Amino acid sequence: MHFQHADDIWRDFPELSAGALFIDGVRSDVSVEGEIRRLQAIANERLGTGSESELPEIQAWRRTFAKMGLKPTQYRSASEALLRRFRKEGSLPAIHPLIDLCNAASLAFAIPIAVFDLERVTDFLLVRRALGNETYLTFSGEVECPEPGEVIFADGEGRAHARRWTNRQSGHSAIRPQTTRALIVAEALHETARDDVERLTIVLSEAIAAAWDVRPSMAVLDRSSPRFDFTI
Numbered sequence: 401m402h403f404q405h406a407d408d409i410w411r412d413f414p415e416l417s418a419g420a421l422f423i424d425g426v427r428s429d430v431s432v433e434g435e436i437r438r439l440q441a442i443a444n445e446r447l448g449t450g451s452e453s454e455l456p457e458i459q460a461w462r463r464t465f466a467k468m469g470l471k472p473t474q475y476r477s478a479s480e481a482l483l484r485r486f487r488k489e490g491s492l493p494a495i496h497p498l499i500d501l502c503n504a505a506s507l508a509f510a511i512p513i514a515v516f517d518l519e520r521v522t523d524f525l526l527v528r529r530a531l532g533n534e535t536y537l538t539f540s541g542e543v544e545c546p547e548p549g550e551v552i553f554a555d556g557e558g559r560a561h562a563r564r565w566t567n568r569q570s571g572h573s574a575i576r577p578q579t580t581r582a583l584i585v586a587e588a589l590h591e592t593a594r595d596d597v598e599r600l601t602i603v604l605s606e607a608i609a610a611a612w613d614v615r616p617s618m619a620v621l622d623r624s625s626p627r628f629d630f631t632i
Contacts, residue, residue, distance in 0.1 A: 443507035452483035523556025
């Protein structure tokens with residue numbers, strides 16, 4: 401199996417950097433509370449008395465959404481949506497240890513992180529523009545078709561596992577208590593994206609190794625090295 405971005409995504413967004421981790425051995429009976437508290441403290445310090453919209457990572461995604469023809473305050477990147485909720489409520493709901501860890505890392509780094517149950521993904525995941533005939537399952541169980549040209553995460557069956565790039569994941573491949581294999585993807589476009597994505601993947605790798613006692617395989621992707629191969 402592999403993960404990559406289509407050539408035209410790298411062409412149109414050359415500032416993109418992406419990190420990917422594959423973990424085999426996911427369980428839901430581990431604790432990551434200590435690492436979550438540490439990462440959330442970083443997020444609180446970064447937010448200070450300001451707004452998440454002032455962070456360079458968020459501003460870069462807002463520019464990208466505008467470039468894609470999306471209103472940035474209507475369609476927010478996943479990291480902006482998390483930070484916005486965290487700033488208002490002071491916490492995030494617990495979902496699954498892996499999701500909770502990735503959400504906390506997303507808060508600390510202000511970088512969107514997607515997590516996919518690979519048992520629900522066919523052949524590969526490719527970030528590409530939609531043709532308009534793909535299917536997307538919402539968390540409420542409704543089936544949608546992405547707009548032609550919309551950036552999606554697509555698999556070999558033409559299923560969209562995320563819409564509007566980093567805006568919204570699909571319920572089809574969401575992490576569940578039964579999940580054992582997962583792909584984690586972090587993407588950024590700000591000035592220091594490469595270094596920050598690399599630091600983020602290392603932080604997640606070390607936290608996963610400590611909590612699940614497995615060492616994920618990982619890669620930092622760019623235009624010269626756009627593909628991450630892994631065996632499930």
